[in-house]
Amino acid sequence: MQAEGRAPGVREVAAAAGVSRQTVSRVLNDHASIRPETRARVLAAMEELDFRPNRAARMLTTARSRTIGVLASSASSLFGPASSIDAVEDAAREVGYAVTVAHAASLEPFDLGAALDHLRAQAVEGVVVIAPQQRVQDAMAHLALTVPSVTLHGAGDAADEGVFVDQLRGARLATRHLLERGHRRIAHLAGPGDWSEARARREGFLAEMEAAGADAVVSREGDWTAASGAEIGAELVADASITAVFASNDQLALGVLHAARLAGRDVPGDLAVVGFDDIPEAAFFAPPLTTVRQEFAELGRRCVARLVALIEGGDLAFEEPVAPVLVVRESS
Structure with missing residues (x-):
């Protein structure tokens, strides 16, 4: 009983x-x-x-924990990293693995090592490293991992083996969209240079602009926030010759919309704005934001599939990265 x-x-x-x-x-x-x-x-x-x-x-x-560890940096509250953690948890649950998350207190090697030690103490069988910043990736290269690992948020290196969203392609889609609407002097509101995605989005913008023979403007770096977007956006919208802005993420784009309204520039009448990420609020901006959607569910599925293959004695690489999708709304 x-x-x-x-x-x-x-x-x-x-x-x-x-x-x-x-x-x-x-x-x-x-x-x-x-x-x-x-x-x-x-x-x-x-x-x-x-x-x-x-x-x-x-x-x-x-003698198996069937647990995957996630090492997340201190920036994991941002939309991209947070969505990646959710996607990994969902995908792991589907294949019978639990997930434990360790947040590094800072980006310093000591704190990253401490987070790894925490995961080891949980007897994880593999680790997903959500490492959008270059310094995290550099530090991880010098930390001893005794279990298989997969790194999310690569920007397309050969070692990423298809477990990343094609940031370069996404930036080119956004820029081509603006070019096809007749814009010839377009500004890119850049993200933090320490982030591999921000660098890839900048490179994609410049490549598409160069291919079209159009006039590219690259701003100083923002910090992913709407406040940063508003501050730098004010500098961009003050230049009447700039008729479109491609912002490195949707929060920066929100700041540009705010700066444009304060400057009396109509969106999309005399300034088109495009973001990147397709955060849930993007469809409710004023006007609704054209943006590039990242398929986080597919990214999580691939990440877990590759890690489980490594854990269970196999290997799995994807030939193509996760394809981004352009979502056209009223801001462009």
């Missing part, structure tokens, strides 16, 4: 399914010897009892 207040365990599941505790353990460990009808009976008993396997107990019997 189950003790009052105690969660059901293997014993109760075995009794409800009419099998031995060893059979329940074999079902939990996905043992090949279990007949389909027996597996179905045990799973039905688990569902009926609302049984939740004890991960620590399973680790004792299988």
Whole structure:
């Protein structure tokens, strides 16, 4: 009889399914010897009892934690990194892995190492490194990882093996969109140069402008915030010859919209604005923002698929990066 207040365990599941505790353990460990009808009976008993396997107990019997660690930098509250963490958690859950997240207190090697130590203490089988800043990537190269790892937020190096969004392509899509609407002097409101995505978006903008023989303007670097976008945007909209701005993210673009309104420049009448990310609020800006959407769900799926392949003794590389999508709204 189950003790009052105690969660059901293997014993109760075995009794409800009419099998031995060893059979329940074999079902939990996905043992090949279990007949389909027996597996179905045990799973039905688990569902009926609302049984939740004890991960620590399973680790004792299988020597596996089935846990993935996520090392996140101090910038993980921003839309891109936060969305990446959510995507990894969702994808890991789909394939039967738990996720534990360690946030580094700073970008210094000591704090990154401390976050890694925290993950090691959880017996993670692999690590996803969400490292948008170049200095995090540089520091990680000198830290010893004893388990497989995959880095998110690469910008297209060969080692990224398809686990990244094609930032260069996204920037070219945004810039080409403005060029096709007749703009010839376009400004790019740049993101922080320490971020690989910001550098890739700048490079994509310049490449597309050069290919079109158009006049490119690159601002000083912003810090991803709307306040930064408004400050730098005020400098850009003061130049009447600039008829379009491609901002490195949607928050910067929001600042540009604010600066344009203060300067009396109509959007999109005499200034077109395009962002990058497609944050949930972008469709509700005034006017709604044209932007480049990153498919974070696909990015998370690829990341987890590659990491699980490495954990389980295989390998998996994707030939093409995750393709971005241009979302056209009223601001352009």
